Amino acid sequence: MKKYYYKCFDCGKTYDKDEIEKNLIYLCPSCGMIEKNQPLRGVLLIEYDYESIQKKYKRKEFLKLQPGRFWQYNYLWPLDLKNPSISSLLRNDIEKLSLPSNCLLKYSFNGNNFFVLDDTRNPTLSFKDRASSLVALKAKELGIKEIAAASTGNAGSSLAGICARLGLKSMIFVPKLIPEAKRIQIQSYGAEIYLVDGDYDLAFDTCLEISSEKKLYNRNTGYNPLTIEGKKSAAYDIYMTTKGKMPDLIFVPTGDGVVLSGLYKGLWELKELGWIEKLPKLIAVQAEGSNAVVRYMKDQKFEYMPAKSIADSISAGAPRCLYMTYDAIIKTKGEAIQVSDNEILEAQKFVAQNYGILIEPSSSSTFAAYKKYISLNKLRDQTALLLFTGNGLKDTSALKSWNPNIEPSSPKLLKEKLLNK
Amino acid sequence: MKKYYYKCFDCGKTYDKDEIEKNLIYLCPSCGMIEKNQPLRGVLLIEYDYESIQKKYKRKEFLKLQPGRFWQYNYLWPLDLKNPSISSLLRNDIEKLSLPSNCLLKYSFNGNNFFVLDDTRNPTLSFKDRASSLVALKAKELGIKEIAAASTGNAGSSLAGICARLGLKSMIFVPKLIPEAKRIQIQSYGAEIYLVDGDYDLAFDTCLEISSEKKLYNRNTGYNPLTIEGKKSAAYDIYMTTKGKMPDLIFVPTGDGVVLSGLYKGLWELKELGWIEKLPKLIAVQAEGSNAVVRYMKDQKFEYMPAKSIADSISAGAPRCLYMTYDAIIKTKGEAIQVSDNEILEAQKFVAQNYGILIEPSSSSTFAAYKKYISLNKLRDQTALLLFTGNGLKDTSALKSWNPNIEPSSPKLLKEKLLNK
Numbered sequence: 001m002k003k004y005y006y007k008c009f010d011c012g013k014t015y016d017k018d019e020i021e022k023n024l025i026y027l028c029p030s031c032g033m034i035e036k037n038q039p040l041r042g043v044l045l046i047e048y049d050y051e052s053i054q055k056k057y058k059r060k061e062f063l064k065l066q067p068g069r070f071w072q073y074n075y076l077w078p079l080d081l082k083n084p085s086i087s088s089l090l091r092n093d094i095e096k097l098s099l100p101s102n103c104l105l106k107y108s109f110n111g112n113n114f115f116v117l118d119d120t121r122n123p124t125l126s127f128k129d130r131a132s133s134l135v136a137l138k139a140k141e142l143g144i145k146e147i148a149a150a151s152t153g154n155a156g157s158s159l160a161g162i163c164a165r166l167g168l169k170s171m172i173f174v175p176k177l178i179p180e181a182k183r184i185q186i187q188s189y190g191a192e193i194y195l196v197d198g199d200y201d202l203a204f205d206t207c208l209e210i211s212s213e214k215k216l217y218n219r220n221t222g223y224n225p226l227t228i229e230g231k232k233s234a235a236y237d238i239y240m241t242t243k244g245k246m247p248d249l250i251f252v253p254t255g256d257g258v259v260l261s262g263l264y265k266g267l268w269e270l271k272e273l274g275w276i277e278k279l280p281k282l283i284a285v286q287a288e289g290s291n292a293v294v295r296y297m298k299d300q301k302f303e304y305m306p307a308k309s310i311a312d313s314i315s316a317g318a319p320r321c322l323y324m325t326y327d328a329i330i331k332t333k334g335e336a337i338q339v340s341d342n343e344i345l346e347a348q349k350f351v352a353q354n355y356g357i358l359i360e361p362s363s364s365s366t367f368a369a370y371k372k373y374i375s376l377n378k379l380r381d382q383t384a385l386l387l388f389t390g391n392g393l394k395d396t397s398a399l400k401s402w403n404p405n406i407e408p409s410s411p412k413l414l415k416e417k418l419l420n421k
Numbered sequence: 422m423k424k425y426y427y428k429c430f431d432c433g434k435t436y437d438k439d440e441i442e443k444n445l446i447y448l449c450p451s452c453g454m455i456e457k458n459q460p461l462r463g464v465l466l467i468e469y470d471y472e473s474i475q476k477k478y479k480r481k482e483f484l485k486l487q488p489g490r491f492w493q494y495n496y497l498w499p500l501d502l503k504n505p506s507i508s509s510l511l512r513n514d515i516e517k518l519s520l521p522s523n524c525l526l527k528y529s530f531n532g533n534n535f536f537v538l539d540d541t542r543n544p545t546l547s548f549k550d551r552a553s554s555l556v557a558l559k560a561k562e563l564g565i566k567e568i569a570a571a572s573t574g575n576a577g578s579s580l581a582g583i584c585a586r587l588g589l590k591s592m593i594f595v596p597k598l599i600p601e602a603k604r605i606q607i608q609s610y611g612a613e614i615y616l617v618d619g620d621y622d623l624a625f626d627t628c629l630e631i632s633s634e635k636k637l638y639n640r641n642t643g644y645n646p647l648t649i650e651g652k653k654s655a656a657y658d659i660y661m662t663t664k665g666k667m668p669d670l671i672f673v674p675t676g677d678g679v680v681l682s683g684l685y686k687g688l689w690e691l692k693e694l695g696w697i698e699k700l701p702k703l704i705a706v707q708a709e710g711s712n713a714v715v716r717y718m719k720d721q722k723f724e725y726m727p728a729k730s731i732a733d734s735i736s737a738g739a740p741r742c743l744y745m746t747y748d749a750i751i752k753t754k755g756e757a758i759q760v761s762d763n764e765i766l767e768a769q770k771f772v773a774q775n776y777g778i779l780i781e782p783s784s785s786s787t788f789a790a791y792k793k794y795i796s797l798n799k800l801r802d803q804t805a806l807l808l809f810t811g812n813g814l815k816d817t818s819a820l821k822s823w824n825p826n827i828e829p830s831s832p833k834l835l836k837e838k839l840l841n842k
Contacts, residue, residue, distance in 0.1 A: 092526060092527045095523050095526055096526055096777070098523050100521040100522075100523075100542065101521075101522060101523075102516050102519050102521075102522075105513060105516055105517055106513045121521065121542040121543075121544075121546075122542075123542075123777065124777075124779075125542075125812075125814065161777045161779070162777065163777070164773065164774055164775065164776065164777030165776065165777030165778075166777075173835075176829035180821075181814075181817050183824075183827070184817050184820050184821050184824050185779065185814070185817075185820075187824040187827075188770070188773045188774075188779055188813070188820045188824060189773055189774060189777060189779070190773065190774030190775075193827065194827075194830065194835055194839075195827050195828065195829040195830065196829065196830070196831075196832060196835065197829040197830055197831045197832075198831075198832070202832060205832070206832040206835055206836070209832075209836065210835065210836060210839050210840060213840050214839065214840065349609070352585065352609045352610050352611065353585055353609075353610060353611030354585065354611075355585065355586065356517070356544065356545075356582045356583065356584070356585030356586030356587075356610060357586075358545075358582070358606065358609060358610070391546075391814070392609070393546065393602075393606070393812070393814040393815060394814060396602050396605050396606075399605050399606075399609045400601075400605050403604075403605050403608040403609060406604070406608075406614065406615075406616050407616065408597035408616040408617065408618040409615065409616065409617070409618060410617075410618045410619075411617060411618075411619070411623060411626070411627040411630075414594075414615055414617065414627055414631065415627070415630065415631060418615075418631050418635065419631060419634050419635065
């Protein structure tokens with residue numbers, strides 16, 4: 001029996017892993033659908049034989065693993081570690097994909113302790129590396145030498161960086177208005193980069209068409225099921241680092257909803273295995289100018305609205321994984337919260353100055369939402385965890401917006417001023 | 422007996438730790454000297470009772486420690502971990518200063534394997550965190566709430582970030598021509614920042630005067646002995662990660678010479694303890710436009726020349742730790758190598774595209790020197806290690822210089838081009 005199979009989130013049909021992977025199929029062959037400015041239909045999930053795993057592997061042993069090293073739990077990871085192109089990487093080369101093991105730490109705000117899962121020091125300084133690493137290794141397993149992706153910036157630089165680490169080629173399609181710093185990162189890693197004369201949606205479609213004709217492997221976020229599967233490792237890392245004492249609430253930056261969907265997948269598996277009893281509530285955090293999930297929670301209706309927010313990494317007019325995100329929020333008794341760009345920038349400043357972590361606006365949205373949650377008196381005695389998914393240095397323009405310019409002074413003037421002379 | 426004492430590198434006089442630390446003394450009270458555009462005289466080093474340590478602690482146990490966590494070897498670290506303001510930090514808060522434990526990995530170039538100590542994912546993404554963390558904790562131990570430093574950028578943002586992590590204040594003096602991105606980082610962490618209307622030397626002097634009058638703790642690099650002592654942890658981390666099999670050569674980016682001096686201090690201690698037999702050769706790598714060490718190696722004469730190089734982090738006309746650096750190179754039978762800005766940028770590109778690591782120019786200088794070393798047929802069968810001391814995202818202007826601008830294209834045009842249609 002194969003280790004895992006694919007299952008459609010929408011229609012529930014299951015598929016043999018080889019049928020999907022070897023034919024470079026990404027969405028459900030039966031009901032999958034991509035429409036302009038619409039969430040995806042027929043997103044595939046991976047399922048394992050949880051009953052056998054439960055018999056063979058013990059919670060206690062799993063908890064002893066070191067966080068940030070997915071190759072340690074091969075039985076819950078959709079890779080064939082015995083495939084020569086993968087096994088040859090072990091152990092030195094695969095370490096190049098590992099995340100810091102000290103990624104989860106406790107902080108305090110107004111007397112409330114909270115946890116942070118800090119993904120800002122990953123190989124390319126973002127959470128996206130969790131997905132890119134899995135996708136890149138799958139390409140190696142399949143014998144494909146080049147991976148394509150559409151990206152607003154972070155997914156592209158992550159894929160480009162991970163590919164460079166593994167000796168693969170990458171082809172990245174970005175919208176023409178990509179911030180310069182993010183373009184430079186993608187280029188620096190040696191990716192073939194194309195500026196599409198339009199928005200992210202157009203880059204997404206162009207990328208799909210070209211990668212499919214050229215038989216490249218595709219890493220479009222939410223579309224390739226491994227982008228969700230890769231991100232589930234965050235749930236495991238939280239589980240290992242807290243020694244199984246999961247927080248009550250997890251605040252997740254939410255644009256396309258793939259981070260939240262991936263996190264939920266990992267949590268759901270831990271419950272399926274009987275390794276946790278209760279699912280933490282997932283709090284989807286959105287920017288006011290990109291709040292499709294918040295709106296969908298109200299009436300389960302999706303209406304496309306162009307996204308506009310300083311938090312570019314969670315700006316998505318049509319979240320690709322909207323339905324899965326909704327499902328995860330409902331199943332965990334969570335909710336969706338929106339915060340303003342102003343609150344996001346204030347949070348970015350507060351986190352930098354009080355905790356010494358430079359994060360990008362999408363990440364600081366979680367702190368803004370946490371503050372809001374407290375001020376609404378909803379926290380009570382629940383423990384909270386915030387995901388910090390991207391380093392603030394990936395694009396310093398947001399930091400620049402709240403740091404005034406300074407004029408030079410002579411030493412004489414400085415001494416007068418500072419020493420009251 | 423006290424755990425450690427201070428010893429002057431130049432005149433050899435020794436001092437009780439409290440005499441130095443409680444009086445905020447930095448250079449040797451007997452021969453210390455700061456002169457404009459001259460290396461420092463009377464730099465202090467810390468020494469321990471190596472004989473007792475040797476009896477009490479075993480190499481085998483030391484090798485089992487996890488790299489990146491200096492509080493594990495308290496007996497070789499000049500902090501009083503029992504001091505309430507430090508002990509209260511353990512264990513959660515001090516973890517916020519820890520470096521990734523997977524920092525040493527093997528790479529390959531033209532059939533030659535080499536190691537990299539990758540400090541680009543430290544808390545503020547640079548090697549400077551090794552020094553800033555120790556200095557900041559010493560300030561806590563001494564009950565000082567504010568630390569001052571002069572900086573061209575990285576040391577300042579490191580100190581500002583580490584201080585924010587520990588609830589300390591920082592005051593940073595920078596030369597007026599500091600790159601904007603580095604200024605923004607320092608400001609973002611909430612440091613009080615002053616642009617001195619002049620160069621780094623003037624910022625250095627201004628900082629000294631003001632911090633001394635205001636009784637702030639001073640972290641000027643090379644001047645505060647803990648900046649050297651903090652950086653010795655790199656030697657220990659290499660030792661732990663290689664399981665004691667030290668490389669034959671270590672390529673060290675060298676401006677002020679404090680990284681090299683700190684590294685040497687750690688290596689010297691390992692030898693003093695009998696834990697290694699031979700010191701690795703230290704190769705000081707300099708930019709052609711900032712090559713005071715290279716020149717000094719020839720005739721042991723120092724002549725000030727203004728520094729000019731794309732590698733701003735190793736630009737130093739008057740290396741503060743010149744004499745100690747010279748001594749370390751001689752004692753390890755190393756040498757000093759210079760590389761051009763062009764070679765540095767080429768190396769930055771090569772490392773990004775082939776190893777997937779974005780490093781700043783000062784770091785890529787080591788790869789350029791390694792290439793040069795090979796082409797001169799000097800490597801033979803020696804194993805080499807390169808220090809990567811700063812993340813390329815700390816200032817993307819160098820990356821920008823070798824990445825061309827791109828024009829947007831329509832999807833139609835892209836398909837024609839990429840699919841030959």
